[in-house]
Amino acid sequence: MAQPTRQNRKKANETFSVAMKPPRSRRRKLLMWRDAALLIAPFTLLYLVFFIFPTLRVVQLSFTDAPLIGNGNFVGLANYKRLLGDFLFWKSLKNTGYFVLLTVIPNTLFGLMFALMVVRLKRLRSWVLAAFFLPNMLTVSVVTLIWQWLLDSQFGVFNLLLGTKFAVFSNPDWAMPAVAFITIWWTVGFNMLLFIAGLQAIPKEYYEAASIDGATGNQIFFGITWPLLWPITALVLTLQLIAQLKIFDQVWLLTRGGPFNSTIVMLQFVYREAFQNFRGGYASAISIVLFLVIMVASIVQFWILRSGRR
Numbered sequence: 001m002a003q004p005t006r007q008n009r010k011k012a013n014e015t016f017s018v019a020m021k022p023p024r025s026r027r028r029k030l031l032m033w034r035d036a037a038l039l040i041a042p043f044t045l046l047y048l049v050f051f052i053f054p055t056l057r058v059v060q061l062s063f064t065d066a067p068l069i070g071n072g073n074f075v076g077l078a079n080y081k082r083l084l085g086d087f088l089f090w091k092s093l094k095n096t097g098y099f100v101l102l103t104v105i106p107n108t109l110f111g112l113m114f115a116l117m118v119v120r121l122k123r124l125r126s127w128v129l130a131a132f133f134l135p136n137m138l139t140v141s142v143v144t145l146i147w148q149w150l151l152d153s154q155f156g157v158f159n160l161l162l163g164t165k166f167a168v169f170s171n172p173d174w175a176m177p178a179v180a181f182i183t184i185w186w187t188v189g190f191n192m193l194l195f196i197a198g199l200q201a202i203p204k205e206y207y208e209a210a211s212i213d214g215a216t217g218n219q220i221f222f223g224i225t226w227p228l229l230w231p232i233t234a235l236v237l238t239l240q241l242i243a244q245l246k247i248f249d250q251v252w253l254l255t256r257g258g259p260f261n262s263t264i265v266m267l268q269f270v271y272r273e274a275f276q277n278f279r280g281g282y283a284s285a286i287s288i289v290l291f292l293v294i295m296v297a298s299i300v301q302f303w304i305l306r307s308g309r310r
Helices: 006-020 024-061 078-084 087-119 125-137 140-150 157-162 175-200 204-212 217-245 249-254 266-276 280-309
Strands: none
Touching: 024 280, 078 280, 087 125, 087 175, 087 217, 087 266, 125 175, 140 157, 140 175, 140 249, 175 217, 175 249, 204 217, 217 280, 249 266, 266 280
């Protein structure tokens, strides 16, 4: 029997080595997955530490009688049962819903109206756009200080012009509408920018064809502009709903929830229970309920908007 030569053994070893190595495309994919994992690892770690863990911790604390700092004793559903009989909880929930009604739809409509006005301007468009968007660049503390000065009952500009001494933030009937108006003034510029982007994305050929066919302004708006702007409208409504359900800053800085708890909202109720009454477990339960309210409201709104688009 012929013995394999040294050259044949070398070729056989090379063939075996090539067969054992993974294909080049497979190695390339493995390297890509490794690089991707290294790139997302810092974000994933921060997300787990600063979002997922606190969320799970709040859920766990909601079933305890923990103070602001500490674990507390397990009490089951006692905190949630207590919420059902807490008048201030229902008051804050009602006020939050009232604030949402005063801001979400009006803010969206004003943003659309101002966007339609701005895109028609041929001169000074940049200046008008900047004037509308400038309030959105201010911090909430600056915004509230401006309006506290303008609406002050003693030396406020509006009271001086009207010759009155009306304390709007001390009136239970007008405090929440005033906060809603200030919120719209502060945030409408961002909504306007979104609508302007949507309007500029609509092909001009559609409007030219409609004009040639003799369509009126209302027919053009409801037949072309509004349907093509519906995705932007849904986005603005969803963002506004989530943001206004989490209202806290404006109310806290302008009214502190008063007068007579007429402007207390859900997040302020959480703050009061956690940092003033030191009831961490109860505040956690309120936070979970607020989270569920936001989630359910967002899902319902998404379903309604999706049905409306069809």
